[in-house]
Amino acid sequence: MHLEWWHWVVGGIALILAELAVPSFFIVWFGLGALLVGLLALAFDLSLTAQLATWTLASLAMVFLWFRVFKQSFVKTRSGTADGEAVGEIGLLVSAVAPFARGKVRFQGPLLGSEEWACVADTAIAAGERVRVVSVEGSFLKVDKA
Numbered sequence: 418m419h420l421e422w423w424h425w426v427v428g429g430i431a432l433i434l435a436e437l438a439v440p441s442f443f444i445v446w447f448g449l450g451a452l453l454v455g456l457l458a459l460a461f462d463l464s465l466t467a468q469l470a471t472w473t474l475a476s477l478a479m480v481f482l483w484f485r486v487f488k489q490s491f492v493k494t495r496s497g498t499a500d501g502e503a504v505g506e507i508g509l510l511v512s513a514v515a516p517f518a519r520g521k522v523r524f525q526g527p528l529l530g531s532e533e534w535a536c537v538a539d540t541a542i543a544a545g546e547r548v549r550v551v552s553v554e555g556s557f558l559k560v561d562k563a
Contacts, residue, residue: 420468425455446483450476503529506550507563514548514560515541522548522560529553536560 432448454472457463463471506528514520514536522536528550536558542548548560 420458420465422455422458425451425458425468425472429453429455442483443480446479447472447476449479503550503553503558507547508534508550508560510536510542510544510546510548510560513542513544514538519557520544520560522550522558534558 429448429451432444432451434448436442436445436448450472453475454463454468457471458468506524508522508524508528510520511523511533512519512521514522516539520536520538520542521533523533526532528534535556536548537554538548538560540561542560542562547563549563550558551561552559
């Protein structure tokens with residue numbers, strides 16, 4: 418079996434159009450890979466194995482680049498995540514915190530399931546100060562003076 422260049426182009430366009438029906442932003446990369454193989458097959462005489470290998474590698478490379486490089490730059494909503502629930506909450510520092518030294522913050526009500534949390538900060542803050550949660554970093558809350 419020998420695939421002509423236009424088979425790849427038609428298949429690529431069909432896959433790209435299929436992305437409109439299934440909005441996953443995943444199929445489009447295989448369609449673009451097929452278009453690339455179509456262009457290469459037009460310019461060079463490629464065997465079926467080379468065409469399939471090129472399509473597979475090009476499609477996987479585009480999927481990899483999409484998830485590793487480009488998609489990470491999108492702003493994600495924090496709704497429903499620990500960051501979305503905890504950031505901005507105000508608590509009382511019960512144990513002093515300093516750069517490279519953990520402190521402890523207490524909230525009036527449970528925050529993320531606990532009233533006390535270990536915290537970190539960029540600046541030294543004395544115990545008894547009111548602090549605001551800036552971010553959630555693993556199992557620590559990053560705080561700053563409120």
